Amino acid sequence: MPTSPSEYVGNIRDTVKSFWHGMSITLSQVLRRPITVQYPDRTSVPVQDLLPARYRGFLEVDAAICTGCQACERACPISCIQILLEKDAANPKQRVVSQFDIDEAKCMFCGLCVEPCPTGAIQHTREFEATQRSIRNLVFRWADPLHPFPVYKVQKDAPYFPRAPLGSLVREILSRRSWDANGPAYLPPEPLKPPPPPAPKPAAAAKPPAPAGAKPAAAATPAPKPAAAAAPPSADKPADPPPSPGSGEPKP
Amino acid sequence: MPSKFSFAFPRPNTRRILFFSSLAAVFVIPVALFGLLVVYLPFIQKDVFFTFVRETLHRDPDSWAGTQWLYGAALLVAGLLLFTFASVSGGIFSWYERRVAGRIQSRIGPNRVGAGGFFQWVADAVKLLFKEDLVPAEADSLLFRAAPYFVVAGMTLTLVALPFGQSVIVADLNVGIFYILAVTSLIVVGILLSGWSSNSKWALFGGMRSAAQVISYEVPSGLAIMTPVLMAGTLSMQGIIRAQGGWPWQWFISRNPAAFVAFFILFISQLAEANRTPFDLPEAESELVAGYMSEYSGFRFALYFLVEWANLWIISAIAVSLFLGGWQVPGLEDQDWAALRGAGSFPPVAWWFWQLLSVGVFAAKTMVLVTVVIWIRWTLPRIRVDQMMNLCWKYLVPAGFGAMLFTLLWQIAVSKARIVQDISGGVLFVLFVYAVFRFFVLTRKNISRVVGDRVDLTNW
Numbered sequence: 206m207p208t209s210p211s212e213y214v215g216n217i218r219d220t221v222k223s224f225w226h227g228m229s230i231t232l233s234q235v236l237r238r239p240i241t242v243q244y245p246d247r248t249s250v251p252v253q254d255l256l257p258a259r260y261r262g263f264l265e266v267d268a269a270i271c272t273g274c275q276a277c278e279r280a281c282p283i284s285c286i287q288i289l290l291e292k293d294a295a296n297p298k299q300r301v302v303s304q305f306d307i308d309e310a311k312c313m314f315c316g317l318c319v320e321p322c323p324t325g326a327i328q329h330t331r332e333f334e335a336t337q338r339s340i341r342n343l344v345f346r347w348a349d350p351l352h353p354f355p356v357y358k359v360q361k362d363a364p365y366f367p368r369a370p371l372g373s374l375v376r377e378i379l380s381r382r383s384w385d386a387n388g389p390a391y392l393p394p395e396p397l398k399p400p401p402p403p404a405p406k407p408a409a410a411a412k413p414p415a416p417a418g419a420k421p422a423a424a425a426t427p428a429p430k431p432a433a434a435a436a437p438p439s440a441d442k443p444a445d446p447p448p449s450p451g452s453g454e455p456k457p
Numbered sequence: 458m459p460s461k462f463s464f465a466f467p468r469p470n471t472r473r474i475l476f477f478s479s480l481a482a483v484f485v486i487p488v489a490l491f492g493l494l495v496v497y498l499p500f501i502q503k504d505v506f507f508t509f510v511r512e513t514l515h516r517d518p519d520s521w522a523g524t525q526w527l528y529g530a531a532l533l534v535a536g537l538l539l540f541t542f543a544s545v546s547g548g549i550f551s552w553y554e555r556r557v558a559g560r561i562q563s564r565i566g567p568n569r570v571g572a573g574g575f576f577q578w579v580a581d582a583v584k585l586l587f588k589e590d591l592v593p594a595e596a597d598s599l600l601f602r603a604a605p606y607f608v609v610a611g612m613t614l615t616l617v618a619l620p621f622g623q624s625v626i627v628a629d630l631n632v633g634i635f636y637i638l639a640v641t642s643l644i645v646v647g648i649l650l651s652g653w654s655s656n657s658k659w660a661l662f663g664g665m666r667s668a669a670q671v672i673s674y675e676v677p678s679g680l681a682i683m684t685p686v687l688m689a690g691t692l693s694m695q696g697i698i699r700a701q702g703g704w705p706w707q708w709f710i711s712r713n714p715a716a717f718v719a720f721f722i723l724f725i726s727q728l729a730e731a732n733r734t735p736f737d738l739p740e741a742e743s744e745l746v747a748g749y750m751s752e753y754s755g756f757r758f759a760l761y762f763l764v765e766w767a768n769l770w771i772i773s774a775i776a777v778s779l780f781l782g783g784w785q786v787p788g789l790e791d792q793d794w795a796a797l798r799g800a801g802s803f804p805p806v807a808w809w810f811w812q813l814l815s816v817g818v819f820a821a822k823t824m825v826l827v828t829v830v831i832w833i834r835w836t837l838p839r840i841r842v843d844q845m846m847n848l849c850w851k852y853l854v855p856a857g858f859g860a861m862l863f864t865l866l867w868q869i870a871v872s873k874a875r876i877v878q879d880i881s882g883g884v885l886f887v888l889f890v891y892a893v894f895r896f897f898v899l900t901r902k903n904i905s906r907v908v909g910d911r912v913d914l915t916n917w
Contacts (some may be wrong), residue, residue, distance in 0.1 A: 207851070217852065224836075229896060231836040233903035235560045238913040243565070 245334070253331045253372075261314045261329040264307050265375045266347040270366045271326040273302050273356035277318035285311035286318060291353060301353035309335070310343035324357060330372040335379055339388025345378060479571025486549070490542050491621070491820065495812050497538060499624040499804070501531045508803060535627055539616040547767035548578035554766070554831045561835040565916065573917060588755035593656060596752065600654035605753070605760040607647030612764045614640040615771050620694050622784045622816035623794055633694035634682055637775065638675070641730065644764070645671045648739065648749050655752040663748025666842065667739035671730050673849045678726035680857030684719035685709045685779040687864045698783030699791060703818075706882035708782040711889070714881055715863035720780040722857050727772040729845070732765070734834040738842060773826035777819065781826075784819040786811070 207213040244252060256262075278286045289304035318327055337343055348354055359366075499505060510524055511517065552567065552575060559566025567574035592598050618633040620626040630636050645668055652664015686692055688709055689700035701708050709716045729736040740748030750761045777783055789811075797808045840848070871878050904910055 225896070226899075227836045228832060229899045230903055231561045231832060232900045234563060235557070236900070236904060236912045236914065237563070237910055238916050239560065239563050239565045241563075241565045241916065243916075 256331050260331050261316050262331045262333040263309055263375050265328055265330045266305060267326045267369045268347055268354045270324045270357045270368055272323055272359060273300060274323060276321035277327050280317045280321050283311055283313060300356050302348045302356060303350050303353035305348035307345045309345055310340050324366040325368055328371055330375045332372055332375045336384050338385045341388035342386055476572045479575040483575055486545060490545060491816050493538055494621050495625050495816055497535060498627060501535055540613055543613060543616060543767040544763055546770050547763045548582060550766040550769050552578045557831050558835045568917060582759060585759040586756055590755040593752050595656045597654035600650050604647045604651035604654060605757045607650060608644050608764045609760050611640055611643030612767050618694055619774055620698060620778055620783060622812050622819060625812055625816055626695060629693055629695045632692045635692050652749040657752050659745045659751045660749050663739045663745045667749060670845060674726040674729040677722050677849060677853035677857045680861055681719040681723035683861045684716045684864045687868060688713060694778050698778055701782045701785055703785040703787035703789060706886040710780040711882040711885035712878040713864060713867050715860040715867060716780060717885060718856060719860040722853050724776055731768040731772050733830060735837040735840045736845060737839055738845060769827050769830055773823045776826055777822045781822050784815040786815050786818055
């Protein structure tokens with residue numbers, strides 16, 4: 206509210222000056238480069254190369270140097286790794302890994318599984334883009350139940366472990382999997398029954414075993430988990446779908 | 458052997474098609490629109506049109522009753538043409554504004570639909586057309602539906618008397634600028650109607666604010682318009698432009714120091730009348746959802762936005778006509794235009810090209826002002842209601858009166874010695890060039906003041 210002529214004129218001068226400076230500032234913004242990074246398709250370098258050095262993305266397992274020690278499975282605080290070891294039918298002395306599933310949808314990328322691995326077979330990669338319509342497709346299956354891989358024997362004098370280039374295996378799986386692929390079909394969960402009072406053991410064995418993804422079935426009954434995990438793969442067969450597009454052979 | 462001779466078409470590359478078609482559209486749309494205006498508007502001038510009827514159709518306009526209907530149909534086509542011009546330019550300005558705004562805010566803005574995102578306005582319009590046209594249950598249905606058309610009518614009717622080029626105007630009314638001021642008020646009617654009929658407190662507040670604002674600011678804008686009217690001695694838009702010259706020191710803005718002030722008064726009041734930031738109180742997002750158009754959706758909502766952006770052209774074109782020399786091509790005087798026109802009943806071909814040039818000059822000046830309007834919007838914050846009223850009644854209205862009185866005296870001085878207006882033109886032009894130079898120096902400083910920053914126009 207101007208009370209004197211000098212204030213009145215001063216107001217006008219202030220207006221002109223603020224226009225002058227303000228419009229110069231906005232024009233200088235027009236002439237500068239926008240800071241927007243046009244992820245994902247118009248970046249100057251791949252986004253993976255823009256990530257920090259110790260970025261923890263999807264886990265990757267190199268089956269060629271996995272010793273099958275299950276240290277990662279024990280280290281995982283949320284049990285998103287599921288490993289199944291068997292004896293090879295042809296050679297009973299050779300142990301094979303018939304299931305090595307990592308549920309990346311559950312994984313919290315803490316890195317605790319990477320620490321105890323004796324050979325560095327399990328590692329975090331820099332991959333992070335794997336949108337899937339079905340969340341079950343985020344279970345990365347590093348072992349094929351039909352063709353289990355033999356565990357790696359650590360040589361005493363080996364200077365290093367021959368690991369595949371980090372990220373190459375994950376990228377291969379991701380490239381094979383389309384984002385809108387159907388998830389693997391599991392058996393529907395059993396209807397809730399009143400818990401059998403005395404002996405849960407035979408009941409659990411008779412149940413169709415619940416694979417890693419079928420949580421509701423596992424949660425519905427009191428303690429079928431170890432039984433389901435220990436179920437022989439032959440019983441697993443009818444329940445298991447043909448391996449989902451990405452879960453096939455980890456080895457080329 | 459079908460396999461040997463089978464021919465597979467190359468798979469269409471959608472992205473590339475979109476890119477090149479939008480590049481083509483950037484050039485074709487303005488050229489086509491202005492070209493149509495240049496060809497059509499001089500043609501429907503009564504003398505040219507009836508010459509055409511007499512010499513090409515071999516009818517006597519005086520005896521044949523159908524000629525009047527033919528002329529009416531020709532005018533209807535002109536109306537459609539102008540409305541197309543308004544809507545397409547409004548659409549393009551919406552994209553342009555978003556790109557400029559993005560750049561000012563260190564963003565990019567829409568850049569995915571076509572080259573530079575040029576087809577964004579088409580995509581938005583199509584989306585809005587497909588949306589449901591909702592009428593609130595408690596609203597006054599009839600008025601609610603009618604309100605957008607008042608707004609559109611207020612915007613479109615101004616185009617009747619708005620010049621585009623030397624002879625490119627629908628009707629050179631002898632009360633041109635007065636007519637434009639009058640029909641622009643229809644927009645207020647529409648806004649008030651929409652605010653009232655929505656039966657929503659936000660819409661009502663927005664409508665009332667808009668009415669208060671637009672009616673207040675018509676006073677200073679009318680006073681500012683008096684300055685060029687007094688200098689030209691006519692209300693006709695073409696007359697006002699013809700009284701100016703092609704060179705910047707012959708424009709009204711520089712011929713008279715008071716006109717320099719009046720230009721800014723008019724510009725500010727037009728910002729307020731068009732509800733542009735910093736005067737966007739009627740649709741203040743942070744206070745009133747969207748003001749008077751809160752309850753609208755779909756097609757009617759699109760109409761409001763169409764008017765908002767088409768108004769950009771109109772307010773800039775009015776300011777250009779009154780103060781910045783309009784379509785005057787530098788170096789081309791009235792008698793040169795008459796010589797180009799020739800004595801024939803139908804203008805020669807070269808004349809039409811000169812018309813196109815004059816339209817180009819006018820459009821270039823108008824686009825500069827449009828850019829400034831957008832630029833101001835993304836520079837200034839919204840002002841308060843009391844500041845808005847203060848600015849109008851305590852600053853603009855007295856200054857407008859002062860400018861008008863000064864112009865009266867100035868015209869007396871000019872009638873005694875014409876040299877004063879040339880001196881004023883030269884001095885103000887030199888000052889203007891100096892100010893632009895200083896402004897760019899300041900801008901450069903603003904850019905380099907940020908460490909390591911420089912002029913960089915990449916990342917589109």
